[in-house]
Amino acid sequence: MSNDNSDVVLRTVGLTKRYRRLLALDDLNLEVCRGQVFGFLGPNGAGKTTTIALILGLIAPTAGHVEMFGLDTRRHLSGVLRRTGAILETPSLYPHLSGRDNLRVWGALSGGVEGKRVDEALDLVGLRGRGRDKVRTYSLGMKQRLGLAAALLHDPELLVLDEPTNGLDPAGMREVREVIRGLGQIGRTVFVSSHLLSEVEQMCDHVGIVKEGRLLTQGSVATLLRQGEALEMEVTEPDRAVRVLGSLAWVNGVRRDHDRLLVEAPRERAAELSRALAEQQIYLAELRPREGSLEEFFLEVTGKEAVQ
């Protein structure tokens, strides 16, 4: 992936973090372009939170650096963070303050926001009615939503979200997903980490997959899913069909499951495939395209790592 510099909002260059013997992140090279909703996917302990802490300048890299809005964060961290909103792993809030006062504090640290903006942010996450209650009385889901409001408070160009739906019930998760999708639609750039495949598939247009501190792949969700496309069929003579299909140059692989065959080939070539079999007097009983799923792709690249 290579893009014009002005288009790249977030870039990591050889980002590495080592804690004594543990290599938490190894030579991470990521690019997130303006307007993308980028899902940073990986199993627990893969290095997602470390990456986010490095991006936000909370921890220092062992090697490499981060560029945001085209600026090297080693020199311009304060400036670029003012254009960024973030949620870290768990909601970090002042329990002795009300939700509204928490937002006032975060707003002040972001350079000052008007009271009206605080109300809008509370509205956005459905907490207007509880804004005057102390945060210590909030549920985890409410705290998570208040954290999202804090991240959005100063209308940032880039949002960096670490597992933003943690602790939310299904309805809350859907609300957050809609907020994030909506942000993408209005041109905001979102970098969101998650270990939930379905969540990333629903929210993101681009994805990077990380495992054991190494980036395994990155690209648009559509492109990655296309790699997992296959044609599923039932034929009269499966054994011979496997040999015939295996001889076709554009077939990437054939797997057999009893009488059914799974052929890794572009769906546009289904007719050619049918003709090739018919020429050998092998006939189709059923043929249907099978969509690639992010889960399959993820399992393939991470080596069957268990995820939800």
Place this chain on the structure above:
Amino acid sequence: MISMRAWPTSNMLAAELLKVRKRWMPYALLLLMVAGAAILIWLGGYGSWVEERNDPEFGYGQESLRTFALPWSLTGLLDSGQFWGAILVGILVASAVATEHGWGTVRQALIRGRTRSQYLTAKLLGIAIAAAITLLLAFGVGVGFSVIATALADRPITLDVPGGPSVPGVALMVLRAGYGIIPYALLAFCLAVVGRSTTLGVVGILFFMFVEAIVLGILGEQSGWAADARAFLPGHNVQALLAANRIGSLGGNSLAPRDPALTDLPDPAIAALVLAAYCVGFLAIAFVIFQRRDINA
């Protein structure tokens, strides 16, 4: 990651004041300091004087009178206020700094485009303002008690006594006592920043004060270089500053465990410099470590 920009914006300071204002600790500090002033003026001063005023064995209660009656009461109030204020402000500082780590809010604060130095400076200034207001209020209440007690004792309410201070002189007395609190507050600040722990900050300052008092006592009984070594400890220098607050040659009672008869104290100006060196040292350790460390929680 390192930026030398350290002065916080007014918004940051307002946020710190909001946070500290909504904590219960400054109010507990005020309550305890007022209670201390009441004990000193009413129990240690006026109550004792009522019992001793006709008794030649107790010098007709002259020491008790100097404890509660203006202007001598100012010395005792400030002496006690410095000692207990140092402990209570230390607890407030350690708690305000370390709980931000416990709640994880330090990370949220640092990702909002302000430098780490600005964050620490804002926190320090916010606590300093809150502590100063609280301590001045407590001192004001103590002076109020003293005015009432002086009137009840049918004595003139005046600063005009032999060796008595002028009004600017009273301000200087307050500044000396307040200055004596700062090194201990900054020690608590430094320990809380380094250890990310309220307990370390609180226990550290209490342990330091306890051990320092023992060491000063032992060194005070020696002569030569051992006695001179006291000049390097903050407690000895704080006592030198507070000795400058004395009105006349005789003193009243105080709630601080200090030897009022001690005479071989450093010059107050030198003492102020030694204390400043401690302050700079504690600040430098806290800022450098906070600037360079990974903030994981």
